Amino acid sequence: MKNRYMTPLGWYWFLQRPAFRAFMAREATSVAVAGYLVFVLILLNAIGDGPVAYDRVVVNLKQPLAVFGHVLVFGAALYHSITWFNLTPKAMPIYIGEDRVADFWAAILMGYLPWLVVSAVVLWAVTR
Amino acid sequence: MHHSKEVFWWSLFSAGGVMAALFMPALMVATGVILPNRGPAAHAQIHETVSFWPVRILLFVILFLSFFHCGHRVKHILMDLGLRRASGALAVLCYGGASVGTLAAAYVLATLGSG
């Protein structure tokens, strides 16, 4: 009775359904974010090394390749944020008394609102 | 309760997921648009901001958790692509990579000098 037929699962499984493609896109954002984290380390290091080192990095940020890279990782990060906040209420539902708060509102409360505040503070910190 | 050691890696993954979701888009706008436009003149202010100790600690927490978030996700992507049998080696690779990133972050942030 072994060796009976069973739907095979090839490495390409994630191409087979739209939801699987969306899932893989979501997971793959981590590769982009990881690359960006390394860039942040380089930038921080340059900031510590002084104005000259900092200039070298910042001037290069206007190169088309750097702009393209930033657009790419920004798209990935945005997709990560949105999917993450939308899924948070599924893993951590909030209750008022015995009633579960609708996922929509829970996502706004636990995700989108804090996101707005954090983003505003970060942007303020680099423009003030 | 019985626990798999995955509980530890997963907790770093999800805390890192929160950090990345909250901070990355704004940081990218900062480094991709604002800093290049402000040019070299902004160095003094940016240096002062990031070397403020609470900011340094915050940056370390963001980087550390985000690195482990990415490491965990990449490990699971590779497992899902058919490398399930190699999950031990993948763990060394991915969490090792995240650890290197974390150590580098600690070093860079500790040696920023004072603003």
Add this chain to the structure above:
Amino acid sequence: MARGATIKLDVFRCRPEDERGTFRSYDVPYREHWVVLDALNWIKDYMDGTLSYRWSCRMGVCGSCGMMINGQPALSCAVFLKSYYPNSIRVEPLSYFPVDRDLMIDLEGFLAKLKSIKPWIIHEDEKPLEAGEYLQTPGELAAFKQYSMCINCMLCYAACPVVGAEEDFLGPAVIALAQRYNLDSRDQGAEERSVAIDADEGIWGCTFVGECTEVCPKQVDPAGAIQRAKVASAKNWYSKLLPWGER
């Protein structure tokens, strides 16, 4: 619709000794009120008595008629021909299960996983009969009710790539059922169940693809159940590290 209208069903056929299956096409009378299961019954009665598949209630409660219908896991008694006509319909056994014959899958593995999480109420101290029943408030019932609606149709397994990749993965329905008992105020079995549940082949095998929840005909939300179990496990693990945490 013409009186003699027909619809084509491409049905997966496979005998136990076959290495792989083949598709056979049947032109079945098209009726607007027919579901896919009606068409299969018509094939069995009038065209090909050798076709094997499971069904019983014909009304979405027994959970035995799950199949892949145009690649989507579904209860064949709940999807209408109307949704596909005039296109043909491809009918296959549920994905990621060994096939016994035609559209019938082997349930052994699933049943063994089901048993491993002790899907019954476990009391720490059994009350004597004369002490009366174990009472529960509506709120305590609400805490697990959703997870008790599962009909073991296994559609969620056929929608889960981890099930396909990892033979030992407990899978969505079994973990949701464990939650059904863990969250029951009358139950004290969470500790015992955690051996199977809090394992790499348990909740930690899940990467939250989320399709199990989408295909579930009973709104059980197994994906949500698994993520909530992960959060609970992490909270418990960290609380044990604290000096004042529970032991």
